[in-house]
Amino acid sequence: MKTLITVAMMAVAGLAFKVADNGYVVGDKATDFKLKNVDGKMVSLANYKSAKGYIVVFTCNHCPYAKAYESRIMALDKEYAAKGYPVIAISPNDPVALPADSYENMQKLAAKKSYTFPYLIDESQAVSRTYGAKATPHVYVLQKTAAGNVVKYIGAIDDDTEGTKTEKVKYVENAVNALLAGKEPAVTATKAIGCGIKWKKSV
Secondary structure (H helix, E strand, O other), X not given: OHHHHHHHHHHHHHHHHHHHHHOOOOOOEEOOOOEEEOOOOEEOHHHXXXXXXXXXXXOOOOOHHHHHHHHHHHHHHHHHOOOOOOEEEEEOOOOOXXXXXXXXXXXXXXXXXXXXXXXXXXXXXXHHHHHOOOEEOEEEEEXXXXXXXXXXXXXXXXXXXXXXXXXXXXXXXHHHHHXXXXXXXXXXXXXXXXXXXXXXXXX
């Protein structure tokens, strides 16, 4: 009996690891986090008392895709923070592998571009793994509910990775507009195209 219990516990632990490793899917409740902002202060989703939800963007300094989307990320915060959906940007990369993504360089970029949203560093990469972020940029739209922050959209910001289209399908905007209108997003998941996240080497 003791052996069976041990095997069962190992199976449950393995399943839990698998789910966490794969990250969130639409409909999951996202747990809060506390990460350091470029101003030195710790930021959590709970800090935003009046928010209706969040646009959580995993992005970084060095990636050409992240750079191409930078102005569009800034525009999202300008458009939707006042409507209750602020941008929360998180840099997931290991700065040892990519010095351009160091905390100091994040501070410089945020100051240079006058970011109106927090730019957080995920030093342990635990939050990025929990969300299942795969690329930069990779977006998660969360809706705040009485039961928690529910994932409503995962994927790309729009269908214009190169930033050359005059007519874009604006996935994040469409998702947030739907939520603000009391509706469910028509498109809930797309493929995030960008630079692969640079994970810390295991020791």
